[in-house]
Amino acid sequence: MSKLIFVLLLAALAAGGWWIWQRYSGFADAPLSGLEPGETLVVESGDSFAGVLAKLRAAGVREGEKLEWQVLARQLGAAGKLQVGEYALxxxxxxxxxxxxxxxxxxxxxxFTIVEGWNIRELRAALAKASPLEHDTASMTDATLMQALDHAGQHPEGRFLPETYVYTRGDSELDVLKRANGAMETALEAAWSQRAADTPLKSKEEALILASIVEKETGIAEERPQIAGVFARRLKIGMRLQTDPTVIYGMGAAYAGNIRKNDLLVDTPYNTYTRTGLPPTPIAMPGIDALRAAANPAAGDALYFVALGDGSGRHVFTSSLGQHEAAVREYIQRYRQQQRQAQ
Incomplete structure (x- = not known):
């Protein structure tokens, strides 16, 4: 009789174990209910397993007892090893x-994407709106910002490579800017190491300044070497660059979307109509193509360019003032024609 009882007991234990295993297996691989699209869970430093489970409950998860979650965590080697961060549910x-x-x-x-041609004001404004990036530079001036990036005394303009940067919750503006600054230094070094032998540029700094001007002058990638060629030839012969983007940059907040003839006469360090040579700093964040164009401008004899005015964003390149003036007249004629058609 005792042997029969023992066998029955074993059978009951086996059945109970099978039931528990089935329930556990069903829990571990069954879809969770109550989760909404876009739901996330943030595991913070110091969170206990019970605390994480409480956050899951708050997110709408009702399945599983605490013991089931703990057993599964041990089986997966996750007990005590949940990593800090934000997770999709x-x-x-x-x-x-x-x-x-x-x-x-x-x-x-x-x-977070830094757009080619942004200036430092636009970059900082975009960072301030980025979420969930931690905003640790809001109270910093440009000078203290560069000091925090270990570049004390350096002007911030043009120092951050236009690119898309991936970050996670807990990262800060400084984290992104450090990476963007390092990427710019690497890209500038690469472009400068491949510079043309006859470049009029004396340093990487001058290459960065010229690249920023090229970036603002055209959004057409294949035109950038031609634009850079015009400016390189002007620098070689001591001809003023006479580029509107530098004037606009020098106007700062006074620029209201339209540059007037009188603005070209107001002397500032950035007015390349009144001063010879490059401006003192970059005027925008140049992309890799603009950096390469500045270091390796296209050959040719063009000293002038003007927009086609047909909406394509392209330019007409000419080698003499007479040709340039004729191209300008054609531009004005096309512009006025488009204005009349728009009325």
């Missing part, structure tokens, strides 16, 4: 997928 995820993501640190990535 998509509808249909299973407990196994949730814990594996937190164990492996598969955090949500965010992106």
């Amino acid at each position: 998509a509808p249909g995820m299973t407990p196994r997928q949730v814990l594996l993501a937190m164990r492996d640190g598969k955090v949500i990535s965010h992106r």
Whole structure:
């Protein structure tokens, strides 16, 4: 009789174990209910497993007892190893997928793009709106910002490479700017190392300044070497650059979207109509193509260019003042014609 009882007990234990295993397996790989699209969970430094589970509950997860979550975490090697960060909780995820993501640190990535041609004011304004980036530079002047980036005394204009930077929750504006600054230094060094032998530029700094002007003069990639060629030839012969973007930069907040003839006569360090040579600093953030164009301008004899005025953004390049003046007249004629058609 005792042997029969023992067998029955073993059978009951086996059945109970099978039931528990089935329930556990069903929990681990069953889709979680209650999650909404776009739901996230943030694991912070110092969060306990119980605290993370409480955040899951607050996000709408109701499945599983605490013990089931703990057993699954131990099985996956996630117990005590949940990584800090922000995690996506998509509808249909299973407990196994949730814990594996937190164990492996598969955090949500965010992106911030520095646009080619932005100036430092535009860059800082965009950073201030970026979320969930931590805003640690809001109270900094440009000078203290560059000091924080270990470039004390350096002007911030043009120092950050236009590119898309990936960051995660907890990263700050300074984190992104350090990477962008390092990327610009690398790109500038690469462009300068491949510079033309006959370049009139004396340093990487001058290459960066010229690249920023090229960036503001055209959005057409294949025109950048031609634009750079015009300015390089002017620098070689001591001819003033006479480029509107530098004048606009020198006007600062006074620029209201339209440059007048009188503005070209107001002398500032950035007025290349009144001063010979390059301006004292870059005027924008140049991209890699503009850096390469400044270091390796296209050959030719053109000393002038003017917009076609046909909406393409392209330019007409000429080698004499007479040709240039004729191109300007054609531009004005096309512009006026478009104005009449728009009325």
